[in-house]
Amino acid sequence: MTELAASDPLPKPKRDFAPVLLPIALALVMIPLVGSPSTWLTLTAASLAMGMMIFIMASGLTLVFGLMDVLNFGHGAFIAVGAYVATLVFAPFAASVQADSLWVNLAVLAPAALLSMAVSGALGLVVERVLILPVYGQHLKQILMTTGGLIVAEQTLYALWGPQIIPMPLPSSLRGSFIFGDVAIAKYRVLATLIGLAVFVAIQLVLNRTKLGLLIRAGVENREMVEALGYRIRRLFLGVFMTGSALAGLGGVMWALYREQVHASMSDELTVLIFVVVIIGGLGSIGGCFIGAILVAMIANYGGFLVPKLALVSNILLMVAILMWRPRGLYAVTSR
Amino acid sequence: MTDLLKLSGVHTHIGRYHILQGIDLAVPQGQVTMLLGRNGAGKTTTLRTIMGLWQASSGEITLGGMRIESLATPDIARLGVGYVPESMAVFSDLTVKENLILAARDAAMDDTQLEWIFGFFPALRRFWLSRAGSLSGGQKQMLSIARAIIEPRKLLLIDEPTKGLAPAIVMALIECLKEIKRKGATILLVEQNFFAARELGDSVLVMDNGTIVHRGEMADLAADVPLQERLLGLSLEAHQ
Numbered sequence: 001m002t003e004l005a006a007s008d009p010l011p012k013p014k015r016d017f018a019p020v021l022l023p024i025a026l027a028l029v030m031i032p033l034v035g036s037p038s039t040w041l042t043l044t045a046a047s048l049a050m051g052m053m054i055f056i057m058a059s060g061l062t063l064v065f066g067l068m069d070v071l072n073f074g075h076g077a078f079i080a081v082g083a084y085v086a087t088l089v090f091a092p093f094a095a096s097v098q099a100d101s102l103w104v105n106l107a108v109l110a111p112a113a114l115l116s117m118a119v120s121g122a123l124g125l126v127v128e129r130v131l132i133l134p135v136y137g138q139h140l141k142q143i144l145m146t147t148g149g150l151i152v153a154e155q156t157l158y159a160l161w162g163p164q165i166i167p168m169p170l171p172s173s174l175r176g177s178f179i180f181g182d183v184a185i186a187k188y189r190v191l192a193t194l195i196g197l198a199v200f201v202a203i204q205l206v207l208n209r210t211k212l213g214l215l216i217r218a219g220v221e222n223r224e225m226v227e228a229l230g231y232r233i234r235r236l237f238l239g240v241f242m243t244g245s246a247l248a249g250l251g252g253v254m255w256a257l258y259r260e261q262v263h264a265s266m267s268d269e270l271t272v273l274i275f276v277v278v279i280i281g282g283l284g285s286i287g288g289c290f291i292g293a294i295l296v297a298m299i300a301n302y303g304g305f306l307v308p309k310l311a312l313v314s315n316i317l318l319m320v321a322i323l324m325w326r327p328r329g330l331y332a333v334t335s336r
Numbered sequence: 337m338t339d340l341l342k343l344s345g346v347h348t349h350i351g352r353y354h355i356l357q358g359i360d361l362a363v364p365q366g367q368v369t370m371l372l373g374r375n376g377a378g379k380t381t382t383l384r385t386i387m388g389l390w391q392a393s394s395g396e397i398t399l400g401g402m403r404i405e406s407l408a409t410p411d412i413a414r415l416g417v418g419y420v421p422e423s424m425a426v427f428s429d430l431t432v433k434e435n436l437i438l439a440a441r442d443a444a445m446d447d448t449q450l451e452w453i454f455g456f457f458p459a460l461r462r463f464w465l466s467r468a469g470s471l472s473g474g475q476k477q478m479l480s481i482a483r484a485i486i487e488p489r490k491l492l493l494i495d496e497p498t499k500g501l502a503p504a505i506v507m508a509l510i511e512c513l514k515e516i517k518r519k520g521a522t523i524l525l526v527e528q529n530f531f532a533a534r535e536l537g538d539s540v541l542v543m544d545n546g547t548i549v550h551r552g553e554m555a556d557l558a559a560d561v562p563l564q565e566r567l568l569g570l571s572l573e574a575h576q
Contacts (some may be wrong), residue, residue, distance in 0.1 A: 052371055075494060161518055209436065211438075214430060214434050214437065214438055215438065217427070217429050218427040218429075218430060220429075221427050221428060221429055222425050222427060224420070224425070225425040225427070226438070227389075227408075227409040227410050227413070228387055228389065228409055228419045228421070228425075229410075229439055229441065229483070230410050230413035230414045231410055231438075232408070232410045233410075242493060255557075333429065
């Protein structure tokens with residue numbers, strides 16, 4: 001390999017658009033396979049909404065993986081706790097939830113989501129200090145500790161709320177669909193998509209336009225060097241962990257409203273999806289996580305419609321295919 | 337001359353391995369002290385132990401008279417210690433500018449200092465907004481050194497800056513380090529390139545098996561070929 005001299009012009013950095021084109025290509029390929037344009041639009045909208053919810057839940061986990069090199073198998077606990085906390089707000093204000101006014105509905109929904117984020121974030125603080133801190137750098141112990149933490153969290157929820165499924169009805173104004181000709185797009189899915197996009201944009205702005213974001217991006221790549229420059233990265237770890245936990249709590253509320261129910265093991269069905277998203281996106285990559293979440297949701301929706309029997313394994317097949325194409329995920333950030 | 341950095345009886349273990357086995361060294365203020373030795377002698381471990389990246393198992397490390405061996409790496413960095421690791425460790429996903437913004441920490445970048453750096457490393461100005469990952473090896477090394485000197489530092493720890501670089505870039509780096517030295521910087525420099533060591537060093541320490549086996553003036557070692565052969569397994573001529 002020849003060494004470039006200092007004065008030699010640099011090769012232009014290549015922008016990698018292939019992963020971005022992947023979901024677009026997948027959606028286009030599905031048009032003839034699905035057949036009906038209205039069904040295709042409905043499935044695509046459902047995929048976007050589901051993808052955004054998965055992205056919100058997975059975004060924190062990918063940063064925790066990338067920045068802290070922590071395998072947090074207990075991430076699902078924050079999702080379930082977030083959902084349960086929301087029921088505490090919804091229950092006493094059931095009449096407001098069922099009111100016909102969007103603003104009245106939002107007056108309950110917004111505080112419920114914020115409280116869920118706050119409690120999940122606080123739980124993240126406890127988990128990081130108590131479970132993660134003693135086992136930094138020890139992956140096997142991290143898996144054991146966080147899996148144990150998940151079990152304790154689930155059993156605590158069972159003990160406090162009981163084993164029954166708790167209904168969590170959608171607020172009245174979020175029920176129903178927007179109708180465009182033959183196409184019906186559920187209102188809640190539109191809201192979920194908008195919230196997901198807002199979270200994505202907010203994370204991107206923080207990561208790319210602030211010094212805190214610079215530190216996080218640098219820390220994902222080389223924690224040691226960030227410390228050698230004089231930054232206390234442990235505090236950054238804690239902040240990222242709490243933010244990731246809070247986002248998981250928000251995702252839990254949104255998923256509970258999507259399913260209109262809450263139960264202690266609700267995160268079980270999501271954990272696999274979230275890990276698939278984080279792995280195929282590339283550890284620590286928010287962009288990869290975003291695209292990965294949309295791909296996973298597309299495969300679940302299109303696959304469920306076209307080949308229902310493949311639904312159980314479709315995401316694993318997707319992961320295998322992506323990793324054969326790019327072994328470190330769609331956008332490799334870390335060398336781990 | 338006052339010693340800025342002193343290590344006394346420093347031992348470092350990495351896992352089960354006893355790497356530094358009682359290091360005693362002093363780095364005088366305003367001088368370039370070369371740390372030489374064969375591969376695996378413990379040079380990088382010495383720098384990493386000073387920087388707090390590996391904890392000393394025992395012994396004392398003082399910087400300007402202050403004990404630092406139990407401080408965390410960020411606190412040591414904030415005392416004015418700049419570190420250029422062997423791997424360069426530039427943040428590939430960040431631009432040249434962003435790498436330097438992080439290195440400047442809380443302060444805004446000093447334009448005069450920046451211009452001075454650009455004088456040595458014009459490539460950094462040209463690729464100011466390019467991702468560091470797209471720089472060549474030499475340009476990454478320039479960025480790594482620029483990151484360490486963007487703010488005034490009391491002490492620079494530099495680990496094999498010329499490793500794997502083209503001769504022209506090595507010469508540019510040597511000139512830059514000479515200029516940093518002329519400005520009164522105190523540097524502890526690990527180097528395998530004996531030519532660079534001879535050009536830059538005031539004093540020299542030679543390590544073997546985790547201990548200092550020789551200390552003296554760089555000029556004396558450069559003039560003593562049999563001693564070089566005995567300590568380093570090389571002669572100056574072989575490395576010119």
